[in-house]
Amino acid sequence: MFRKSRTAVFGILILAVLLLLCIQRWTSGVKNIGTILLYPFSMTASLVGELGGAIKDRLVFQNQLVLENQLLKAQSSTNQLELLRLKELENENARLRQALNFQQSTPWKLKLARVIAREPSNWWRMIMIDAGSSSGVQLNQPVLATQGEAVLIGRVLEVGKWKSKVVLMGDPNCLVSAVVSETRNSGVIQPMEASSLDPTSVRLSYLSGGQQPLLPGYRVYTSGMGSMFPPGLYIGTIEESVEGEYGLHKEARVRLAVDANLLEEVWILIQ
Amino acid sequence: MTMMRHKNILILLLVCVLVIWFQTWFQWPHQLLGVRLDILPALVLYCALFRSWRELFLACTAGGYLYDSFSLNPLGVTTLSLLLISYVVYRYRKVILYKAVWVQTFLGFLIGVLVPFLTLLQLTGLEVAPKMGWSLLWVFSVLGMFTALASPLMVWVMEYLMQKYAEPGKGLFLKEEAKILRRES
Numbered sequence: 001m002f003r004k005s006r007t008a009v010f011g012i013l014i015l016a017v018l019l020l021l022c023i024q025r026w027t028s029g030v031k032n033i034g035t036i037l038l039y040p041f042s043m044t045a046s047l048v049g050e051l052g053g054a055i056k057d058r059l060v061f062q063n064q065l066v067l068e069n070q071l072l073k074a075q076s077s078t079n080q081l082e083l084l085r086l087k088e089l090e091n092e093n094a095r096l097r098q099a100l101n102f103q104q105s106t107p108w109k110l111k112l113a114r115v116i117a118r119e120p121s122n123w124w125r126m127i128m129i130d131a132g133s134s135s136g137v138q139l140n141q142p143v144l145a146t147q148g149e150a151v152l153i154g155r156v157l158e159v160g161k162w163k164s165k166v167v168l169m170g171d172p173n174c175l176v177s178a179v180v181s182e183t184r185n186s187g188v189i190q191p192m193e194a195s196s197l198d199p200t201s202v203r204l205s206y207l208s209g210g211q212q213p214l215l216p217g218y219r220v221y222t223s224g225m226g227s228m229f230p231p232g233l234y235i236g237t238i239e240e241s242v243e244g245e246y247g248l249h250k251e252a253r254v255r256l257a258v259d260a261n262l263l264e265e266v267w268i269l270i271q
Numbered sequence: 272m273t274m275m276r277h278k279n280i281l282i283l284l285l286v287c288v289l290v291i292w293f294q295t296w297f298q299w300p301h302q303l304l305g306v307r308l309d310i311l312p313a314l315v316l317y318c319a320l321f322r323s324w325r326e327l328f329l330a331c332t333a334g335g336y337l338y339d340s341f342s343l344n345p346l347g348v349t350t351l352s353l354l355l356i357s358y359v360v361y362r363y364r365k366v367i368l369y370k371a372v373w374v375q376t377f378l379g380f381l382i383g384v385l386v387p388f389l390t391l392l393q394l395t396g397l398e399v400a401p402k403m404g405w406s407l408l409w410v411f412s413v414l415g416m417f418t419a420l421a422s423p424l425m426v427w428v429m430e431y432l433m434q435k436y437a438e439p440g441k442g443l444f445l446k447e448e449a450k451i452l453r454r455e456s
Contacts, residue, residue: 117295117341122307122387122410123394123401124343128295157343167343172399193404197305261298 095265102146102267108230109271110144111135115264116163125154125171125191125199129266132162136270142229144267145258152176152222152233153260156268164268168260169235170202178204178235179223180252183212186223189235189254200256204238207250214241214252230269278437283318283330286429290314291337305406306413311338312382313421315353317429319360320369320378327361328354344390345397352389356382375423383418384411 099112113131131137141156143166154168167174169189176189187207192198204220218238224231234257241252260266290310300308311334318327335350342349360378368374388411394400 118298119342120291120294120307120309120338121342121344121349121390122414123391126343128341165343171343172401173343191402193402193406197406197409261301 098146099265099267102150106150108269111137111268111270113137113164113266113268115266118261124173125168125260126157127154127166127168127260127263127266129164129166129268130162131268132160132164134161137164137268138270140228142233142269144233144269145260145263146267147234147257149234150232150267151257152229152235153256153258153263153266155228166266169256170199176229176235177223177225178220178254179231180204180207180214180238181219181221183214183218185212185214185250186225187252189220192253199261200236200259201239202236202254202256204252204254205244205249207241207244207252214238214250216240220254279322279326279433280329282429282432282437283322283326284333286314286432287311287330287334287337290334291341294338295341304413306410308417309383309387309414310421310425311335311349311353312386312418313379313425314429315357315386316360316375316378316382316418316422317425319357320364320375321426321430324361327357331357344394348390348393349386351393352386355389356385372423375426376419379422380415380419382422384415387411387414 102110111131113129113135115127116130117128119126129143137156137159139156139159142152143154143156145151145153152169154166154171154174156164157167157173158165169176170191172191177186178189179186185207187204190203190205192201192203207214216237216239220235220238222229222231222233222235236254236256239253239255241250244251294307294310300306314334315327315330318330322330331353332350335348335353336346338344338349339346360382367378391401391403391407395403
């Protein structure tokens with residue numbers, strides 16, 4: 001009995017499928033009704049699926065983002081370091097190019113040296129350079145910097161085999177005979193008081209004769225007297241002039257052309 | 272024990288070299304304040320308060336020697352100033368609250384002013400001496416305040432280094448205190 005009914009159902013189903021296959025063009029409406037009926041469910045399922053997928057994607061993406069972020073940060077800091085290095089190289093290149101031009105344009109024999117240390121105390125003005133007697137450096141040789149022209153910054157005070165100490169203008173150990181370019185008044189460059197907070201300020205004292213006033217901006221050069229420094233090395237500009245002690249002579253405050261504390265390379269005038 | 276002492280000495284020498292290198296290389300404190308800061312007095316104060324007299328003398332001698340080598344000072348001027356002042360602190364450290372931060376700060380200020388003052392006094396006897404001026408007041412003030420701030424920091428750093436590398440497990444005690452603590456325990 002059961003077997004008979006099963007065969008009947010199977011036969012009906014086969015017939016129904018064959019019938020449906022035969023009448024396809026009329027079944028589209030029925031299919032549409034079915035899809036419309038199932039639309040809310042399928043939409044919900046799709047949304048849930050999308051949401052799940054999105055959540056999964058988001059979670060994976062966040063992980064990736066964190067990784068990517070770390071990578072980018074690392075890359076950024078590497079790039080920044082590289083940029084700093086390149087900037088430093090660019091500056092050095094510019095300085096050395098300027099130095100090379102300077103060396104070719106001067107009649108003297110010069111030796112380039114790097115500053116390797118600076119005076120640690122507050123009473124003296126000194127720098128240490130990486131050139132010594134092995135490079136031809138000798139005692140009392142003038143030390144220069146470049147600023148379009150040769151600028152005197154000091155003289156060699158102590159010479160070692162590979163390093164030397166340079167005493168800078170503004171130190172009591174470095175007195176320079178100077179002349180004012182515009183008025184030809186000559187005097188001596190002397191330090192201001194010890195530990196003056198302004199390292200580029202010095203005194204031009206014992207100024208010789210001449211009734212012409214010393215105006216701010218007048219240029220001061222080495223006079224060549226004393227034979228330690230050749231004449232014509234630029235020193236700085238006059239800021240103001242005052243009467244010296246007891247009114248016996250004039251004095252002027254001079255602004256040095258270069259702050260030697262900021263220099264990284266200097267030139268030693270060998271010959 | 273000998274090895275430990277050697278390590279102490281090595282650490283002290285290393286710190287001396289680093290301190291001097293810092294002072295001779297970095298210019299930004301000078302550009303910022305117009306004063307070259309001096310860390311050596313803070314190191315010497317630490318030695319005077321916490322170390323043996325041998326280590327104190329070593330710090331004064333090595334530090335002063337290096338300092339004067341890099342400076343136009345005649346050799347020994349700084350060593351003498353450091354020794355004179357630090358020895359007074361060392362002599363009386365048992366009767367002061369040497370562990371208190373405010374004491375270290377106060378002593379730091381004193382030593383920060385007195386060391387350069389004594390050095391300058393010695394320099395006035397030279398043939399070519401620095402010229403004095405009112406700006407020295409600013410210099411001494413900044414040096415004093417800097418050493419006052421740097422001293423407790425130096426104590427902390429040096430104790431960390433000593434305990435980590437030279438004397439693991441040893442506390443911050445003088446011999447006398449250690450004896451009392453042992454007796455009590």
